[in-house]
Amino acid sequence: MARIRYGIVGTGGMGTGHARTMQAIEECTLAAVCDIAPEVAESVGEEFDVPYYTDYHDLINRDDIDAVIVATPHYSHPEICIYAMERGKPVLSEKPIAVTVSGADAMLEAAQRTGVPFGVMHQSRSEPIWQAAWDLVKSGRLGELYRTMLVYADFRSQAYYDSAGWRATWDGEGGGVLINQAPHSLDRFTWLGGLPSRVTAFSATRNHRIEVEDVAAAMLEYPNGAVGYVYCSTTEAPGTDILELSGECGKLQVVGKDLRFWELPEGVKRFSDTSPEMWQRPPCNEVPVELPACESGHIAILRNFARHLLHGEPLIAPGVEGIKTVEMINAMILSGRTSEAVDLPVDRARYDAFLAELRATSVRKDTGPDRRITDDVHH
Ligand SMILES: NC(=O)c1ccc[n+]([C@@H]2O[C@H](COP(=O)([O-])OP(=O)(O)OC[C@H]3O[C@@H](n4cnc5c(N)ncnc54)[C@H](O)[C@@H]3O)[C@@H](O)[C@H]2O)c1
Numbered sequence: 001m002a003r004i005r006y007g008i009v010g011t012g013g014m015g016t017g018h019a020r021t022m023q024a025i026e027e028c029t030l031a032a033v034c035d036i037a038p039e040v041a042e043s044v045g046e047e048f049d050v051p052y053y054t055d056y057h058d059l060i061n062r063d064d065i066d067a068v069i070v071a072t073p074h075y076s077h078p079e080i081c082i083y084a085m086e087r088g089k090p091v092l093s094e095k096p097i098a099v100t101v102s103g104a105d106a107m108l109e110a111a112q113r114t115g116v117p118f119g120v121m122h123q124s125r126s127e128p129i130w131q132a133a134w135d136l137v138k139s140g141r142l143g144e145l146y147r148t149m150l151v152y153a154d155f156r157s158q159a160y161y162d163s164a165g166w167r168a169t170w171d172g173e174g175g176g177v178l179i180n181q182a183p184h185s186l187d188r189f190t191w192l193g194g195l196p197s198r199v200t201a202f203s204a205t206r207n208h209r210i211e212v213e214d215v216a217a218a219m220l221e222y223p224n225g226a227v228g229y230v231y232c233s234t235t236e237a238p239g240t241d242i243l244e245l246s247g248e249c250g251k252l253q254v255v256g257k258d259l260r261f262w263e264l265p266e267g268v269k270r271f272s273d274t275s276p277e278m279w280q281r282p283p284c285n286e287v288p289v290e291l292p293a294c295e296s297g298h299i300a301i302l303r304n305f306a307r308h309l310l311h312g313e314p315l316i317a318p319g320v321e322g323i324k325t326v327e328m329i330n331a332m333i334l335s336g337r338t339s340e341a342v343d344l345p346v347d348r349a350r351y352d353a354f355l356a357e358l359r360a361t362s363v364r365k366d367t368g369p370d371r372r373i374t375d376d377v378h379h
Contacts, residue, residue: 005031010072012372027306097322099174118319126300128291143249148228152185153236162367168210171362176212196220203336
């Protein structure tokens with residue numbers, strides 16, 4: 001069987017994780033690695049017995065690299081991904097695809113111009129529970145949306161934030177919980193519920209010695225008048241992960257690993273308009289939802305991207321859809337810092353100028369040698 005020969009750029013915690021995961025996938029093989037830190041490139045190259053580089057151009061320009069995985073800190077994703085696309089190399093970017101919407105725009109433009117396949121590592125889309133949720137949404141079972149809600153409350157220690165100079169600084173990653181820990185939840189939220197047209201956010205640095213936010217919340221307004229609420233933090237234990245979408249014809253609720261769905265055969269507004277009863281509520285039935293048996297996680301996305309290149313299998317997480325998360329992140333950061341409502345699409349020039357100001361006073365942390373270890377749940 002033909003195998004896709006992957007090159008990985010950035011072999012820290014996540015890049016090395018992908019190199020390991022790849023060993024169990026028949027459709028691909030690891031062909032080369034690159035890390036800007038020479039000792040990291042060398043040790044990962046030797047561990048997997050592949051050529052290693054410190055300059056991503058050298059890796060991408062190898063003839064025996066069929067596709068590139070970019071697992072560097074987020075600011076460099078657009079530059080490296082666009083370079084790969086322009087050399088005709090399919091590219092799978094880590095999340096978030098970019099720190100800014102303007103960076104994401106440039107990636108989408110390059111993908112369209114070159115026609116090169118582009119994927120994003122939003123691996124939670126592959127989980128059975130989210131595939132089932134997507135099937136419900138896609139088939140119109142919720143009807144017109146009235147309300148959305150996302151609560152993603154997680155925990156990170158100060159030691160985590162101190163583990164690398166780039167983490168939790170404006171200049172190193174351009175945001176806090178919103179840009180690093182919440183992107184998978186925000187991806188699912190915008191994939192299933194769409195993008196709001198206006199965001200009014202609050203953000204704060206509550207429990208950590210970091211420059212960026214560890215708590216953020218927002219009220220959302222949607223183009224059809226629906227409203228929503230989002231809360232994200234790294235200050236809570238045990239963690240909470242809740243998503244709700246409530247519509248005219250159905251209601252979807254995912255709490256942790258439990259998915260529930262109720263259908264409203266007579267609708268909500270339709271019932272309200274037509275029922276002669278003063279106190280009756282619209283009938284609703286909870287419908288059991290069968291979860292598909294499917295592979296999930298990083299392995300599913302790495303395999304799916306390889307199969308996409310080999311056989312045209314549809315992408316589980318197309319790179320172009322990564323921009324939705326970046327719109328939400330930028331809107332919440334901008335609104336949280338300015339205490340003003342922000343309209344979507346986010347004003348590109350305004351966000352670039354706003355972030356440039358924050359970066360100008362950002363201080364790189366000096367907390368000793370970087371520790372490149374990805375957590376066991378891979379956020
Ligand atoms: N999908 C997921 O579940 C998941 C999980 C963890 C991290 N990530 C993402 O992966 C990316 C990396 O995170 P991490 O935790 O592995 O960080 P890390 O600090 O452990 O690793 C990043 C590596 O990139 C290298 N690097 C930096 N600039 C480079 C460049 N220009 N060229 C080559 N190498 C370069 C660094 O030396 C480092 O070894 C981030 O964007 C993060 O959001 C995704």
